[in-house]
Amino acid sequence: MTETRLNLLADCTGCFGLCCVALPFARSTDFAVNKEAGQPCRNLREDFRCGIHADLRDKGFNGCTVYDCFGAGQHLSQGTFQGVSWRQDPKSAPLMFRAFPVLRQLHELVRYLDEALGLAAAAPVHPELRTLLVETEELTELTAEHLVELDVPAQRAKVNALLLRASELARARVPGRKRDRRGADLIGAKLRGAELRGADLRGAYLIAADLTGADLRDADLIGADLRDARLAGADLTGAFFLTQTQLNAAKGDGATRLPNGLARPAHW
Template structure:
């Protein structure tokens, strides 16, 4: 990808950041720690394969996950980090039969997920019409992230993710403020809606006009957002577990991830950004 990226190219790039399980060695089923809960039927320590993982790295209950108590597996998304670690970082060498390789791979996977998450956010920010100076800064961060995901396992393990996030978070915030401000300024009488970090757990916001609202880090668990207008809403870090998005318009929502959508409830009338896929478990 060229360092000079236009809106169309950024949009296509963002769509490409999706998990390809066929080219991954079941890393989400092995590397991560899971706790028995409403999302998972078992406890599993990090580094231990899930008992449902087959020798071909496929899940033997994939079509029955939610019914068998593994709802969390249908929510998870790695942005494509799994295939990057499996096929690029470790050159197609899987973790079975080599303890050292396994330990490194399982350690690198969570790091790569966070790098890919930042990559997805930066690419999305570049898909918006932002000021030239901001575009230059975002392009620089894109180049840096593209270099980081190519590092070997030892260098990936030594990365300070929190330090890397700081300048990117600042740029994403500037992007959000600019885009949402452009929208509210073009709508006479439209006031800015700041719900950053708000507790909207179980809140009834059915059919509300929430365009260009800031829901960064907000708790929207089980909130009723049915038929709400959520265009240009900033959802970065928001908790949408079991939020009702049936018929809601999220077509231009900002910084929304597949994992957030997978954790929510929706239907075929829910409008999503072009880079997201409607979950198979949503209502018809």
């Protein structure tokens, strides 16, 4: 994949702590407490920063460490709402909190489209990708009132159809037979050393799967659930539509090979 554009990277310094307020979470292995949507997390400080950021995992907030807004937080805070926070204008809070997950989805789509344009083998659909990228980016500039009325599933369906075509073109250049495990239930699967180069793993459930030493080069991992998947020594070189969120939820090591533009999680 290509280097991720800066506007698609979360910048918490420019955000009003939206993921810590707008989103709900339930007490579980990922969160230490229950929290309703629109209720500020007890760890959110007055400056909109997390009071336990360095100790989230130790304090039972693993879910926070794997979340990524794809830059939607600072966009909504500084762009859509022009730097006026929900604390400064409490009346704006309900609309701001409703608009945040919508904008987050649009930013995610922009991220995927941008990556697809970096796939040389997908050149036949580059013109369509560019058109849809411009269209989706224009949607991110809508007012909050229009964002909350947007039919995001319809836009996602359009984008997904084109991303699928780009994926097929990119994986076609990989020699040999490619495995099709799209949407497969591979929870806890024993895939140590598996040959999955060029595989279609879109939306596959790989929760706690053992992918130690697996060959995942040039695999399509869009939407794959990698929570607690063991990626020690796995080769993810060239894997596409893989996000930092997915990596943060997995368990790798220093020998795990990653695509360009993605960082090795600190907890590995």
